[in-house]
Amino acid sequence: MPENHNENPWVETLKTLAISAVLAFGVRTFVAEARYIPSTSMLPTLEVNDRLLVEKVGYRFGSPERGEIVVFEATEELQRQGYNDAFIKRIIGLPGETIEVSGGVVYIDGEPLAEDYIADQPEYQFGPVTIPDDQYIVLGDNRNNSLDSHAWGFVPADNIIGRATIRFWPFDRIGTIEEPSYPE
Known part of the structure; x- marks a missing residue:
């Protein structure tokens, strides 16, 4: 049976755009999304205007680990x-x-x-605090110039959007976001 090529090209274009929008929304909502770095709080690891891919699937099957860089609400x-x-x-x-x-x-x-990724040693005192279940302490790598857990407390697991995995801009810094290894 021959294919029907009589469909209006505008209808085909609208169908294609609608399917593309649904797929893009689904990927951004459930799989990964792009983010940019607006401040110096993660220097020297991440620089202002770096563009990152944030992976959202992993934490559906496991918990965040020490050293991972996360985006959270x-x-x-x-x-x-x-x-x-x-x-x-x-x-x-x-x-x-x-x-x-x-x-x-x-x-x-x-x-x-042991932290070889920070800009400078922190010049503040914090704690001691015991972290509640399903919550985390997060700190910026630029410890003395970061609005982080030492200033406002814990991050609930439900607030975590995903893990920064790849820097895709600028081109001369493209690559995976390396996570430190800590002795057991």
Whole structure:
């Protein structure tokens, strides 16, 4: 049976655009989305105007790990302070751990955390605090210039949008976002 080529080209174009829009919405909502870096809070790892791919599927099957860079919706405390945009920070403290920042060092359950990715040692004191279930402590890599958990508290797991995986802009910095390895 011959194919019907009599369909109006405008109708075909509209069908194609509608299908494309639905697919794009589905991918952005459930799989991955692009984000940009608006501030210096993640220097030196991420620079202002870096463009990243944020993967959203992984946390449906597992939990965030220490060292991962995550994008999250503003917490209730941040919203009370007038912040509504998403944030990007590094997971430092996991549920059930006790975190303290003292003398320029982050301590997890009393043990210092080796951090070769930060801009400078933190010049503030924080904690000790024990992280509740299903919540995290996140800090910017530019510790002294980052609005992060040391200023406003915990990030609920439900607020986490996804994990930064790939930098796709600028071209001279394209690549995966490396995560540090910590001794067990």
